[in-house]
Amino acid sequence: MTDEDATRTYEGTGVTPLAGVxxxxxxxxxxxxxxGDPPDPADVDPAAERDRxxxxxxxxREELEGERERTAExxxxxxxAVFDAHVQxxxxxxxxDGVEDAVADGLPAxxxxxRAFEGxxxxxxxxxxxxxxxxxxxxxVRDRLIRLLTGGDRVDLAMLPEGTVLLAERxxxxxxxxxxxxxxxxxxxxxxxxxxxxxxxxxxxxxxAVVGVGGRLTEIEADADVLVDGDEGIVVVDPPADRRERAAxxxxxxxxxxxxxxxxxxxxxxxANVGTLAELDGAIRxxxxxxxxxxxxxxxxxxxxxxxxxxxxxxxxxALDAFPEGRVVVRxxxxxxxxxxxxxxxPEAENPFLGERGIRRSLGPDAExxxxxxxxxxxxxAGGDGRxxxxxxxxxxxxxxxxxxxxxxxxxxxxxxxxxxxxMPELGVMIETPSAAFxxxxxxxxxxxxxxxxxxxxxxxMAAAREDxxxxxxxxxxxxxxxxxxxRTVEVGHAGDAxxxxxxxxxxxxxxxxxxxxxxxxxxxxxxxxxxEVKATVAETETTAAEDLAGRAIEASTKDExxxxxxxxxx
Amino acid sequence: MERTVTVVPxxxxxxxxxxxxxxxxxxxxxxxxxxxxxxxxxDATSMLAVSSLGVASGDDVRILAEGDEAEAALDALEDxxxxxxxxx
Numbered sequence: 143m144t145d146e147d148a149t150r151t152y153e154g155t156g157v158t159p160l161a162g163v164x165x166x167x168x169x170x171x172x173x174x175x176x177x178g179d180p181p182d183p184a185d186v187d188p189a190a191e192r193d194r195x196x197x198x199x200x201x202x203r204e205e206l207e208g209e210r211e212r213t214a215e216x217x218x219x220x221x222x223a224v225f226d227a228h229v230q231x232x233x234x235x236x237x238x239d240g241v242e243d244a245v246a247d248g249l250p251a252x253x254x255x256x257r258a259f260e261g262x263x264x265x266x267x268x269x270x271x272x273x274x275x276x277x278x279x280x281x282x283v284r285d286r287l288i289r290l291l292t293g294g295d296r297v298d299l300a301m302l303p304e305g306t307v308l309l310a311e312r313x314x315x316x317x318x319x320x321x322x323x324x325x326x327x328x329x330x331x332x333x334x335x336x337x338x339x340x341x342x343x344x345x346x347x348x349x350x351a352v353v354g355v356g357g358r359l360t361e362i363e364a365d366a367d368v369l370v371d372g373d374e375g376i377v378v379v380d381p382p383a384d385r386r387e388r389a390a391x392x393x394x395x396x397x398x399x400x401x402x403x404x405x406x407x408x409x410x411x412x413x414a415n416v417g418t419l420a421e422l423d424g425a426i427r428x429x430x431x432x433x434x435x436x437x438x439x440x441x442x443x444x445x446x447x448x449x450x451x452x453x454x455x456x457x458x459x460x461a462l463d464a465f466p467e468g469r470v471v472v473r474x475x476x477x478x479x480x481x482x483x484x485x486x487x488x489p490e491a492e493n494p495f496l497g498e499r500g501i502r503r504s505l506g507p508d509a510e511x512x513x514x515x516x517x518x519x520x521x522x523x524a525g526g527d528g529r530x531x532x533x534x535x536x537x538x539x540x541x542x543x544x545x546x547x548x549x550x551x552x553x554x555x556x557x558x559x560x561x562x563x564x565x566m567p568e569l570g571v572m573i574e575t576p577s578a579a580f581x582x583x584x585x586x587x588x589x590x591x592x593x594x595x596x597x598x599x600x601x602x603x604m605a606a607a608r609e610d611x612x613x614x615x616x617x618x619x620x621x622x623x624x625x626x627x628x629x630r631t632v633e634v635g636h637a638g639d640a641x642x643x644x645x646x647x648x649x650x651x652x653x654x655x656x657x658x659x660x661x662x663x664x665x666x667x668x669x670x671x672x673x674x675e676v677k678a679t680v681a682e683t684e685t686t687a688a689e690d691l692a693g694r695a696i697e698a699s700t701k702d703e704x705x706x707x708x709x710x711x712x713x
Numbered sequence: 714m715e716r717t718v719t720v721v722p723x724x725x726x727x728x729x730x731x732x733x734x735x736x737x738x739x740x741x742x743x744x745x746x747x748x749x750x751x752x753x754x755x756d757a758t759s760m761l762a763v764s765s766l767g768v769a770s771g772d773d774v775r776i777l778a779e780g781d782e783a784e785a786a787l788d789a790l791e792d793x794x795x796x797x798x799x800x801x
Contacts, residue, residue, distance in 0.1 A: 226732040230760035262761050276764055
C-alpha cells in the first residue's frame with residue numbers, strides 16, 4: 143500500500159460481503175449526554191425533579207417497547223430480547239434509589255441520572271466478556287433517559303437522508319434497530335467486532351458494514367464521499383470510479399422468495415451459507431431457497447467441552463424448521479488448520495493447512511465427536527420439516543469417503559437397535575482438494591451430491607495460501623486451472639448421478655453467476671446478503687449464452703482471458 | 714425462607730435469563746433477595762444487582778424470600794433456574 147492510499151483508506155473488520163457508497167453522516171449520541179454544570183441546588187425543586195424522572199422513565203419504556211417490536215420483526219426474537227434487559231435497567235430499584243439520593247442533594251433529574259449510572263457503568267466496564275457488554279447497555283439506557291429529560295432532539299436514525307453512510311464511535315442495539323436499509327447504504331464504527339450487535343444487525347438487514355476501524359475513523363469529515371466495503375473490511379474516502387460503480391450496482395436487486403430459473407428454464411437453487419443460528423433469519427429474509435453450507439464449528443467453539451447429542455439435535459432441527467420447503471446441507475465438524483478448539487488437542491503442525499483437518503480428524507482423533515454429531519444429524523433428519531443433507535469436508539481419497547459412509551451406517555445401526563427414530567439424510571462430499579476434483583467421478587458414484595468449496599480449492603490448486611497477501615494474485619478462482627477443476631467436477635459429478643453445488647465465495651459473486659450457470663452448477667450457496675443479486679442475475683441468464691461463455695472460459699490460458707470473456711458477455 | 718439452587722441456563726444469570734429472573738421476582742408480593750453461595754444477598758428485583766453477581770451456569774445460588782407470597786416466589790424462581798433456557 144502506498145502512503146497516498148494509506149491516507150484515504152481505513153481498515154477494520156468487514157461484517158457483510160457487500161459494498162455501498164454514499165455521503166458520510168456522523169452520529170455522536172454522546173454529545174447529547176454531555177451535560178453542563180448543574181444549577182445551584184437552591185434553584186431546584188426536588189418534587190418536580192422526581193416527577194420529571196418518572197415521566198422520562200415512562201416514555202423510555204414506550205420507546206423501548208416500540209424498538210423491541212421492530213427488532214423482533216426485522217432481525218429476530220433473540221436480538222430483540224436485549225430490549226427486555228433495557229426496560230429492567232430503566233425500572234431498576236438501585237438506579238431509582240441513586241436518582242432519589244441525587245435529587246435530594248439538589249441535583250436536577252438529568253444530572254441525577256448521570257450520577258446514578260456512573261458507578262454501575264464503571265463496575266461493569268471493568269469486567270470481562272458478556273459483563274462488559276452490560277456497560278454498553280447501561281450507557282444506552284442512561285443516554286436515553288438524559289435525552290428524554292433534556293428534551294434533546296432525538297437523532298432519528300430511521301429518517302436519515304437516502305444514500306447515507308453512517309459513521310459512529312459505536313452503535314448500540316437501539317441505534318442499529320432503527321437503521322433503514324433503504325436509506326443507509328453502509329456504516330462504519332470505530333469500536334466493535336464481528337459478533338457485536340451492530341454486526342449481527344448489519345448481516346441481517348443486508349447493510350454493508352465495517353466495524354473496529356479505531357480512532358482514525360474520526361479523520362473522515364461529514365459529507366465526505368465514502369465507500370464502505372464490508373467484504374474487504376475497508377472504508378475508502380473519495381473512492382475511484384470503478385469501485386463506486388461496482389458498489390452501487392449491488393444494491394438494486396429485489397428480494398425473491400421463490401426459487402429462480404434461467405431464461406432457458408434451468409432451475410438454480412440459491413442457498414445461504416450459515417455459521418450461527420442467528421444468521422437463519424437473515425437467510426430467510428434475503429430469499430434463500432435453503433442452506434447450502436451450515437458450518438457446525440460454532441457449536442464447538444467458546445466452551446469448555448463439546449456439545450452433547452441432544453443439544454446438537456435441537457440446533458439441527460431448528461435449521462431444518464427454518465426451511466420447511468428447502469434443503470439444509472450440514473457440513474460435519476471441520477476443525478484443524480486455523481480453527482483451534484480449547485478441548486480438542488491439536489499438536490503443532492508445520493503446515494496446518496496440509497495437515498490433520500476436516501474428515502482426517504473425524505476419522506482419527508475426533509472419531510467420538512464425529513459419531514455423536516452423526517447421531518444427532520440422523521435423528522434430526524427424522525423429525526421436523528425440511529430435507530437434511532450431510533457433507534464431509536477435506537475428503538482426498540475414496541477410502542476416506544468409504545470410511546465416513548461406514549460410520550454413518552454403523553451409527554444408523556446403533557440408533558435402530560436403541561429404538562430411536564432416525565432417517566438417512568442425503569450424503570455428499572465437499573470438493574476442496576485437487577485430489578477430490580480428480581476423483582469426483584468415483585466420489586459421485588458413492589454419494590448424492592458434491593459441493594465445491596472454491597476458497598480452499600483455489601488455495602490448494604494454486605498452492606497459494608489464502609492469508610498471504612504476497613500471493614493473493616494467485617489465489618483466484620478465475621485461474622483457468624481452478625476453473626477446469628470446477629468444470630471437470632460438474633461434468634463427472636453429473637455423470638455419476640450426483641447434483642453439484644458450490645459454497646465458496648465465488649458462488650456469491652454476481653459477476654460470475656452466468657459463468658457458473660454455464661458450467662452446469664445446480665446450486666449456488668453464499669452469504670445471505672448477496673442472494674437477491676445472484677437470484678436476479680440467474681433470472682436474466684440465457685442458458686445457451688451461459689454455456690457458450692463457459693466453453694470459452696475453460697479454454698482460456700490466463701485469468702485475464704477469462705475476465706475478458708466474462709466482460710464481453712456482460713456488456 | 715431460603716433455598717439453594719443450581720443454575721442451569723447456559724448463559725447463567727446474564728442478559729436474558731437475568732431479565733426473566735428479575736421479572737419473575739417482581740411478580741410476587743414478597744421481598745426477594747439472591748446471593749452467590751459465598752456472598753451477600755442482593756435485591757432480586759434489581760437487574761443491575763442480579764447481573765452484577767456474575768453467576769454462571771452450574772453455580773449454586775441462595776434465594777431468600779420474606780412476605781405473603783414468599784413460598785410461591787421461591788417455587789417460581791427455582792423452576793426458572795433449573796430449566797434450560799427455552800424460547801420466549
